[in-house]
Amino acid sequence: MSILQSYTLLDWSQLGVSIASVILGLIIGYQAYRGFRRNDSRSMQFLSLGLILLTAVPFTLSFTATLAIRLEPNLAGIQQELFLVVRLIQFVGLACITYSLYEKP
Incomplete structure (x- = not known):
């Protein structure tokens, strides 16, 4: 059984939504x-x-890490650290947005 056949419809749906989220995030960021x-x-x-x-950034990092862990199960030990990094990046993003709302022209 090939590795692609082991994915379910739910896995493919999550992948599609993640890719669409990255694309929309980049479009919105580019417009800003x-x-x-x-x-x-x-x-x-x-x-x-x-x-x-x-x-x-978080979607890309999460997708890449998930793919790496599926291909190399020995990397599963870094999952918690990776989760923290993704949350920190999201926090910095929120902090930048908050700063942009309160900065004086």
Whole structure:
């Protein structure tokens, strides 16, 4: 049985939603970056950074780590540390968004 056949419909659905979330996160972050470049607004810069850190980076990191753990089960020991890193990245993203909302022009 090949490795691709061992995945269920739920696994493929989660993969599709994760990839779509990364793409949407990058699109939103890019649009905020364009707003920063157009208006030279520091708050838009932090907003775009926060959105990318909140969406695209954690999903990509989680997907890559999950794939690595499935292919190499010995890596399962780093799962808790990886979970912490993903949560820290999301926290920094939220902090950037919060800063962008309160920064003076």
